[in-house]
Amino acid sequence: MSQLSFFSAESVPPAVADLTGILAAPGQIAVAGHGGEPAARLSVVVDRLWRAEALAELIAEAGLQVEIARTDEDTPLVRTAMDTRLVAMAREWTRGAVKTVPPRWLPGPRELRAWTLASGRPDSDRYLLGLDPHAPDTHSPLASAMMRVGIAPTLIGTRGTHPALRISGRRRLSRLVENVGEPPEGAEALAHWPRI
Template identity: 80%
Template sequence: MSQLSFFSAESVPPALADLTGILAAQGQVVQVAGAARLSVVVEALWRAEALAEMIADAGLEPEIARTDENTPLVRTSVDDRLVGIATEWTRGAVKTVPAQWLPGPRELRAWTLAAGSPEADRYLLGLDPHAPDTHSPLASAMMRIGIAPTLIGTRGARPALRISGRRRLLRLVENVGEPPENPEALSQWPRV
């Protein structure tokens, strides 16, 4: 058993802002009649279940469904408390990154749950291929918290921030905390 880091996601109380990590990945936010909803399509059910737990911890009602392609989808209930996030993360109908956004431990955990994957001795945090203007600001935000990534795949269908090097990986691992209790999660979780 590893020791809980002072900076890990488990040491920070849940908040609505945690869910912005979903938007750093391929998540979407839509405004609906004075309220908003966050949603994200993920590659595996364990990811949807862990994100649903984070949504519930933040005080919202989660829903897990399937897309037409039978891929897991997790979303929040429509809630007026999400309007601020929707306003900050969109310009018109285009997803954008707020200028001062910095991913804290729980935001990094949500991002890792939504789109994290190992790559040999490195780790990838997936980006939204449909929102290329968010890629560089997200890389900058990661640099400002001391995890300098490399932006990769910007011309392909799987853009990501690659985190490499022992110190950077250790910082990511310390922030995101322990993996969900699922065997599949363990193989997809960052480690040093």
């Protein structure tokens, strides 16, 4: 039985801001008018249903309505309903129509959990947090944000379709594992979850 870390995602109360971890991954946010006032929708396409289900749970815990759908390519898509509470996040994370990283953003435990759920995967004895291939200007700022929380990554794959932050070394992996908490239920989630 592993002891729950004080810093892990399970020890932090849910908040809408947790979902910025989805934007660190290949998530998108869009603002539109909604009954006279602006509202925003957060969405992310993932490669596996367990990711979609776990992200939907995280979004619901933050108090937002969520649905799981399928893209035209039949891959899982998780998205919130249009919500005014997401407008501030959309403004912080976009410049015009381009996704950007807010200068002072730091990934806390729940943000790291959301990022791991959306695009984390093992790579031999290392771990990869997937980045948005359509937002290359976010890659270096996200690497810097990770360094500021004590998990110094290596930026890889920036010229390909699967850019990621690679986390290696026992201390860095331990810090990531400590922050993201326990994996969702199921063998597939466990196989994709970070471990030391």
